[in-house]
Amino acid sequence: MNILVAGAAGVIGRRLLPLLAKDGHNVVGTTRQASKSSLIEELGASPVVVDVFDREELHRVVRATQPDVIIHQLTDLGDRDFVANGRIRRVGTRNLVDAARAVGVRRMIAQSIAWAYAPGEGPADESVPLDVESPLSRRGLVESIQALEQAVLEMEHGIVLRYGLFYGPGTWYAPDGFIAEQVRHGESIANEGVTSFVHIDDAARATLEALVWPAGIVNIVDDEPASGSCWLPVYAAALNTPAPPVDSTRPPFARGALNTKARQRLNWQPIYPSWRDGFAK
Numbered sequence: 001m002n003i004l005v006a007g008a009a010g011v012i013g014r015r016l017l018p019l020l021a022k023d024g025h026n027v028v029g030t031t032r033q034a035s036k037s038s039l040i041e042e043l044g045a046s047p048v049v050v051d052v053f054d055r056e057e058l059h060r061v062v063r064a065t066q067p068d069v070i071i072h073q074l075t076d077l078g079d080r081d082f083v084a085n086g087r088i089r090r091v092g093t094r095n096l097v098d099a100a101r102a103v104g105v106r107r108m109i110a111q112s113i114a115w116a117y118a119p120g121e122g123p124a125d126e127s128v129p130l131d132v133e134s135p136l137s138r139r140g141l142v143e144s145i146q147a148l149e150q151a152v153l154e155m156e157h158g159i160v161l162r163y164g165l166f167y168g169p170g171t172w173y174a175p176d177g178f179i180a181e182q183v184r185h186g187e188s189i190a191n192e193g194v195t196s197f198v199h200i201d202d203a204a205r206a207t208l209e210a211l212v213w214p215a216g217i218v219n220i221v222d223d224e225p226a227s228g229s230c231w232l233p234v235y236a237a238a239l240n241t242p243a244p245p246v247d248s249t250r251p252p253f254a255r256g257a258l259n260t261k262a263r264q265r266l267n268w269q270p271i272y273p274s275w276r277d278g279f280a281k
């Protein structure tokens with residue numbers, strides 16, 4: 001297939017490009033920075049420099065590429081700027097979907113998250129609504145996810161991958177990542193909020209497999225949603241640092257997610273079914 005990966009130099013793009021190349025796909029990968037072109041080339045794709053907020057240039061790139069599918073991996077989290085990241089989700093996705101539809105591209109696979117579900121008992125499957133009634137502190141996140149997903153689902157064949165929290169090489173949870181630094185400096189507190197993780201290689205493999213999945217929304221998370229009081233001590237041990245203190249609070253929306261659809265209907269099989277094994281690698 002001809003594939004355009006938007007945001008090819010990010011944490012997932014770097015693991016995904018070699019998988020796509022190995023499967024024989026013809027891949028164009030975007031970045032904003034010409035200095036990252038050689039990295040994209042080394043990973044097996046043809047680099048293109050474009051800013052997703054430049055609608056005209058974006059249209060030109062999509063028209064020139066004529067992709068069978070666009071894989072949307074645009075985030076803006078390098079500086080942990082969550083406002084900028086919300087703008088990418090809302091405005092960047094809008095621009096990408098408009099460019100795709102204007103050129104006649106039918107398929108898009110896009111990155112979303114598995115922690116925007118409404119509060120409730122137990123981990124959420126894809127039928128649970130987004131947490132659109134959430135308090136203001138969280139509402140911006142949920143609304144940006146809603147805008148991203150609605151835009152992608154306007155495509156003739158839109159697939160939304162709701163990834164769990166990434167860990168593994170290049171992520172915030174890697175030994176040189178900022179969460180690891182926080183834990184080492186005693187700045188973390190474990191609570192009873194439940195998180196679903198996914199190893200970055202499992203997220204990349206799911207994205208590759210999604211090239212032939214039906215349209216719709218899929219949680220891409222591991223098998224073991226876990227409370228902070230459960231996973232943080234294991235993570236700290238993998239970093240050879242003392243376990244953080246624990247408090248008993250549980251934010252009601254921190255409920256984790258289920259991967260039943262990905263596993264049973266789409267036959268996705270994670271290499272790391274649990275963060276217990278993955279953290280130690």
Ligand SMILES: NC(=O)c1ccc[n+]([C@@H]2O[C@H](COP(=O)([O-])OP(=O)(O)OC[C@H]3O[C@@H](n4cnc5c(N)ncnc54)[C@H](OP(=O)(O)O)[C@@H]3O)[C@@H](O)[C@H]2O)c1
Nearest residue numbers: 007009010011031032051052075076077078165166171172
């Ligand atoms: N599910 C999760 O847990 C999750 C998801 C995403 C990220 N994260 C965390 O966030 C950290 C940073 O993520 P990241 O490495 O993927 O970097 P990032 O800064 O979020 O960038 C991802 C990609 O989007 C591109 N991009 C950003 N703004 C753009 C714009 N205006 N126009 C066009 N392209 C744009 C970037 O381009 P450039 O190449 O020009 O930078 C890059 O290729 C990771 O370490 C990860 O742990 C977590």
